[in-house]
Amino acid sequence: MTSSTIDRILDAAEAEFAAHGFVETSLRTITTKAKVNLAAVNYHFGSKKGLIQAVTDRFLGPLTHLLQVQLSAYEKSTNKSDDNEQELRVLLGVLARSCQQVAQQNHHRLAVFARLINTAYSQSQGHLRKHLNHQYGASFLYFMKLLRKHMPVMTNEQFFWRFHYLLGILVFSLSSSEALLAICEREYASNRSLDQIMADILPVMASAAQAPILGDF
Amino acid sequence: MTSSTIDRILDAAEAEFAAHGFVETSLRTITTKAKVNLAAVNYHFGSKKGLIQAVTDRFLGPLTHLLQVQLSAYEKSTNKSDDNEQELRVLLGVLARSCQQVAQQNHHRLAVFARLINTAYSQSQGHLRKHLNHQYGASFLYFMKLLRKHMPVMTNEQFFWRFHYLLGILVFSLSSSEALLAICEREYASNRSLDQIMADILPVMASAAQAPILGDF
DNA sequence: TGTACATCAGTGAACGCGCGTTCACTGATGTAC
DNA sequence: TGTACATCAGTGAACGCGCGTTCACTGATGTAC
Numbered sequence: 001m002t003s004s005t006i007d008r009i010l011d012a013a014e015a016e017f018a019a020h021g022f023v024e025t026s027l028r029t030i031t032t033k034a035k036v037n038l039a040a041v042n043y044h045f046g047s048k049k050g051l052i053q054a055v056t057d058r059f060l061g062p063l064t065h066l067l068q069v070q071l072s073a074y075e076k077s078t079n080k081s082d083d084n085e086q087e088l089r090v091l092l093g094v095l096a097r098s099c100q101q102v103a104q105q106n107h108h109r110l111a112v113f114a115r116l117i118n119t120a121y122s123q124s125q126g127h128l129r130k131h132l133n134h135q136y137g138a139s140f141l142y143f144m145k146l147l148r149k150h151m152p153v154m155t156n157e158q159f160f161w162r163f164h165y166l167l168g169i170l171v172f173s174l175s176s177s178e179a180l181l182a183i184c185e186r187e188y189a190s191n192r193s194l195d196q197i198m199a200d201i202l203p204v205m206a207s208a209a210q211a212p213i214l215g216d217f
Numbered sequence: 218m219t220s221s222t223i224d225r226i227l228d229a230a231e232a233e234f235a236a237h238g239f240v241e242t243s244l245r246t247i248t249t250k251a252k253v254n255l256a257a258v259n260y261h262f263g264s265k266k267g268l269i270q271a272v273t274d275r276f277l278g279p280l281t282h283l284l285q286v287q288l289s290a291y292e293k294s295t296n297k298s299d300d301n302e303q304e305l306r307v308l309l310g311v312l313a314r315s316c317q318q319v320a321q322q323n324h325h326r327l328a329v330f331a332r333l334i335n336t337a338y339s340q341s342q343g344h345l346r347k348h349l350n351h352q353y354g355a356s357f358l359y360f361m362k363l364l365r366k367h368m369p370v371m372t373n374e375q376f377f378w379r380f381h382y383l384l385g386i387l388v389f390s391l392s393s394s395e396a397l398l399a400i401c402e403r404e405y406a407s408n409r410s411l412d413q414i415m416a417d418i419l420p421v422m423a424s425a426a427q428a429p430i431l432g433d434f
Numbered sequence: 435t436g437t438a439c440a441t442c443a444g445t446g447a448a449c450g451c452g453c454g455t456t457c458a459c460t461g462a463t464g465t466a467c
Numbered sequence: 468t469g470t471a472c473a474t475c476a477g478t479g480a481a482c483g484c485g486c487g488t489t490c491a492c493t494g495a496t497g498t499a500c
Contacts, residue, residue, distance in 0.1 A: 176385075257481090
């Protein structure tokens with residue numbers, strides 16, 4: 001087993017970050033759960049910040065690569081519909097499938113992803129946002145470019161806001177998924193999965209994307 | 218000036234909580250900003266938790282009361298439309314107006330509100346969620362009851378999820394509003410306000426609410 | 435083959451810091467006799 | 468009216484704790500001569 005210490009730390013961190021967020025998870029919790037010495041985190045990752053980056057890089061790399069590939073496959077495909085809403089669902093489906101594929105190995109990954117975005121937008125100076133944009137922005141810009149083709153005519157600014165409204169659906173649902181799934185099971189005795197939520201969200205996001213622009217913008 | 222210390226603490230806390238969240242704001246920051254002794258928070262509010270509760274109670278009380286009143290006025294009104302989407306916008310408009318009214322005295326209030334909901338759903342045990350539900354749940358349940366009338370036919374469980382998808386739009390937009398407004402100004406030289414965002418969101422939420430239920434739920 | 439040295443994963447204990455909280459205290463105002 | 472006591476807002480300094488980080492150290496493996 002080659003350096004399983006590193007993997008055990010990453011796995012434990014992923015689970016704790018997903019459940020309690022970055023700041024509210026201590027290195028002591030992580031290292032205890034990983035059955036690893038406290039100092040091992042700083043030894044392997046330099047700092048807590050380094051660990052967070054390692055955790056997020058582990059899925060953001062594959063995710064953006066997958067998204068890139070699948071999007072260009074989509075763009076080259078010929079059987080496109082004239083129905084914008086239908087096409088939006090397909091496009092959002094590409095994103096969803098990329099997410100699901102990345103989340104296959106570890107179901108905490110999407111919650112961490114959502115928390116990351118939430119954190120990035122929660123601080124107005126936004127060093128994290130800048131870093132993410134610089135490192136992984138290209139794939140998402142590509143996605144946005146395709147998305148926009150099937151949305152109502154609007155200015156760049158209008159699209160900027162609309163896109164973030166859509167992002168809100170995804171981010172809130174994913175970062176609250178643990179709580180929502182627990183409530184759902186208690187209240188409706190229904191055992192749903194993250195995949196089902198993702199499938200459930202697609203038509204909602206597609207409708208939201210196509211909502212008309214009203215009034216005095 | 219009767220006990221302006223308390224008000225100064227509440228105001229400073231509101232602003233800091235809105236900008237940096239509850240856990241990442243220290244009492245030292247708040248008391249410094251309020252030009253008040255560090256111990257004053259514990260003297261007047263018992264603990265940091267007590268302060269957070271006082272800050273949130275200050276607007277959740279008025280907000281839920283206002284919502285209650287305006288909703289029953291709405292329910293008694295006669296000029297209802299047959300257009301569900303139109304009616305949804307009106308209903309969401311009632312919520313938006315209540316929020317705006319409460320936020321009039323202090324524009325940080327909505328961001329704090331959003332952060333509160335985010336926090337409540339971010340921890341799966343959810344003591345905070347239970348407390349909010351017990352204290353203020355009635356008004357929001359009333360709102361949900363009316364909302365549902367104009368949404369597609371669905372089971373309680375389906376409505377539960379759909380409602381939280383809508384909530385995601387609102388909560389993400391509001392809790393990220395500071396960052397989003399800053400980006401918007403930098404990128405598009407456009408000076409928007411919270412009120413505009415709220416107005417902008419309504420049709421998006423209405424469309425999302427009406428999205429059809431697809432596939433194998 | 436044997437020896438000296440280098441490298442590296444991992445460890446135990448401590449360090450310094452910022453945090454929420456506590457406590458003894460002050461000084462002003464109100465109240466009882 | 469004067470005096471003794473109670474109440475209460477507010478304060479300065481310290482306390483204890485959990486945190487991320489550091490440091491000297493171990494023990495195993497590889498490498499050079």
